[in-house]
Amino acid sequence: MEKKNLELAIQLRHELHAHPELSNQEIWTKQHLMDFLKAHTKLEIVDRGRWFYAVYRSKVGRRNIAFRADFDALPMDEIIELPYGSQFPGVSHKCGHDGHSATLCGFALEIDQFGCDNNVFFLFQHAEETGDGAAECAVFIKENNIDEIFGWHNMSGYKQHSVLVIDGTAHCASKGMTIYMEGVPSHASEPEKGINPSFVVAKVIDAIPGFIDPAINKGLVLCTVVQVDIGEKSFGINASKGTLRMTIRALYEEELDKLQRNLEEVAKSEALKVGLKVSFGYQDEFPETSNHKESTDKVRYVCKEKGFSLVELGEAFRGSEDYGYYTKLTKGSYFYIGNGETYPHLHSYEYDFKDDLIETAVEMFKGLSE
16 A cells, blocks of 8 residues: 555544544535545545435446445544544444544545555444444445445454455344333332233243343354333332333344344233233344355455455354445455454444554455555
8 A cells, every 4th residue: 555545544544533423423524525626636526415425436437345434433432532533522433433534535545546456435434333324335236237346344463464364154144123011001009900020021031041042043142131121119009110122243243133023922922911001112133244255255365465364263252244235245254353352342432443453454355456
């Protein structure tokens, strides 16, 4: 990677880090990225509202290859001292999306200056953390007849600059599930005259181990209770409203759907027995991210050609990633580059993206674009 291009990408990363924005609020971030590309490249820029992409048109134009970066931040304070630290209390780039976007811009500089035999699309995506960014951007695939798409993520716990790959499922599917229950209040001394949701909530929770039992599922299935909210702090009132929030997760979407159906059925069945009203809500929905072996083999090939250490992952990451919306529509792969075995983990207060990963990632992208 050209030294000047690397320096520009690192400077851009620091600027993005200092101005973090939450999912679906990335107005400054998106405009700053677009302005950077307009100032330093001749690429075509296509503004799609909350997201955008840039295009390099090859004179040969053999294939349409896309590369994706996310650019939203997290609702976390910046507690470490950085010369480019977050200027906004309660918001910071603690997942490295500033680095992912700076990498894609650095790659764009290289392609713009040195060319490529393929048409190259640089997709900048909002709202990865909430799972709805890629769902909105997925139209990009068919609209541009994308033949293949690649993306990457920095990953702590692995040798620095090592490239991590896996065939098939790379990230579990997940969603936030909420069960709302409404009964009838009564005086605490006359619980029989009311309908309290506590017992139904307890039965739903009690049923969870049976639904996630490995003996009846072909892949990992998890259900994490994140909140139980029943009644209020008033010892004279029999509770009448309750909310149960869970994160449901599975290696395969079909088993996530089965878990959801089972939880809904037990809630409805038990609620019906006692006369409770029950309804459901869902948010932060992520598909499974599944890699195509043909594409992952290209990552392996480029890694070896460039002399990077290759790590074959033995299992998918439990955490979710909305990149799976793209690989449902075209071939593609999602790979990882190590931050170091003992480097602070993503979504931790001590974490900051490592600038020296930019060159490694750009070199990987360059190899994949050829």
